[in-house]
Amino acid sequence: MTQFDGRTILVTGASGGIGGATVRQLAQQGANVIAAARTEEALKEIVAETGATPLTFDLTSEDSIASALDGLSLWGVVNCGGFGGEIATPLDTDIEVFDKVISINARGSLLVIKHAAPGMIAAGNGGSIVNVSSQASLVALNGHISYGSSKAALDNITRVSALELGQYNIRVNSVNPTVVMTEMSNFYWGRPDIGGPFLEQMPLGRWASPEDIAGPIVFLLGDDSQMVSGVSLPIDGGFTSR
Template identity: 70%
Template sequence: MATRNGTPMFDFTNRTILVTGASGGIGGATVRLLLQHGADVIAAGTSEENLAPIVAETGVRGLPFDLHSEDAVRDALAGLPLSGVVNCAGFGGEIATPQETDIKVFDEVIAVNTRGALLVTKYAAQSMIAAGRGGSIVNVSSQAALVALYGHVSYAASKAALDSITRVSALELGRHNIRVNSVNPTVVMTPMSAFYWGRDEIQGPFLEAMPLGRYATEAEIAAPIVFLLSDAASMITGVSLPIDGGYTAR
């Protein structure tokens, strides 16, 4: 097992990691994998009701708060001794062309995927800086931030902005030994994505264009997230990592 100063690089013992969107597929898989590596995980979501299944299954602490509200995010994160954050909360929005886009939906996609992640980064970073022990933040972005996808103008904009926030945050927070990276997954067949990507006429051409030719699993996204949180990635910051079966390499 690879070690750093005698400690396993994937040992999260005595490290508290906040995972937003923990009630979702990727968020839940990330919570489970972090627990396997000894982390103290805080599962964040929109409500106690939404978090109840993952809390009951894993025994982690649930932390409901409203990502739309800066006051709610600040109050929820105040005093938390965080070593890491996974910004996994997301809203898929709609499938629409630019000329058909519902601006109210666009605003909501930006509010959750971009503004919400920035708010969590803002207050988590303040806590990490105050503690003086550094930390790692991983933003869950999308392949839609890297290449154009039909119907994804709102979602793509929100995730491209998140990648920019990732890079700027890495630049600003590096002096505090806080690393900031993003992962950019291809489609995972969650309930949020199945309504569109599960259609034969959509998934057929899409998978034909992907070198590995299949959608990703939740576990295949969680593993790189945990890697980027870990000491194994101690020299990696400011990266947007495609987890897309080679789709964006075309």
Template identity: 70%
Template structure:
């Protein structure tokens, strides 16, 4: 069920914490992983560690995505690249930051889905796409208006893509993680005045690890999830069950 031998899987955001964990787990299960990021330099550590194939591209440019992906045969995709945005309320939000969050988190994932799904359809063997969303798309989180909007849009892309691509044997799902203490999140979620009240509302009472997000992603890519599509899966320690 978790044998990815002879399967090529594209992982965007592979130089990040969650993306790197996904690459490592996929490689351990035999996948041919294409690790994508903004530059060859940023990808060098994960490529050296795992043997994944590097693929730099600019998610904000359709030309860049098209050139990199239009002829790339893949059976799986993980849209993990992300931009954290800012901490601001709606009255103070920087629209340039909002635009960047949409460009990377929402539009970028759609561009990847657009071109990889074409090659999956042409190959006729089906496939699986997993979008890395956020609990911010499921519940209101103060200060996260731009990030939340971008991830809620991604969840909508997930549902529509599952509907449209299902007849081609392509499954599309999202995972919606709680906070993982990556460098991107630590500047805010690591503060005592933020961390304490937040975790007090979470049934499991702790932040997630990168590996705890990677495992459900790989499950959703695998044949073990062959009948799962169109799902937005919270990985949030029970936070959204409140």
């Protein structure tokens, strides 16, 4: 047996790099994984590979989230669904893009917690929630006014949720990754003039892989971290230690 046998864990953003790696690691450790994304087409590959159960909903719609999560018996949640938005300063940000980033990254994650937690509480078995935040919530990064703000809000959602749900033995934590060179991030961080100077400031000097982030997520979900709650864990090669 593994620590996740008999435990059902929802992973949003399961079609992405970090979400997919998390689904794989959880499935390998015996979890019943529900892989969520906006469309079934996006989930075909990860579902075929892992045997996860597909689930679709729109993170911008509370009705969609509430309907999808109604009746689910969950032990854990990974809020990995996200939107990168734009590269912009406070002076030239498109406020409609800002609103969309907040709506998906912060509001959407909160709504998943809002509609997943009652069932977890009713089951009486405790549980664990991990929100995928960013180093951009911990330090200021050029051009990241919308993304960084959304992830800073998500970190506060983590802390308050940990405070409120601890009485039910439900832990809530965040992971705060550095750049994972996914399709979403490559358009900006893949530029030599941007990525090169950034890596020079990072003690470990390399980009993270999806697996680098999935491992700590699985740790925070599992019993080895059963006294860890309300934490925002940097997974950033030492960047925010500077």
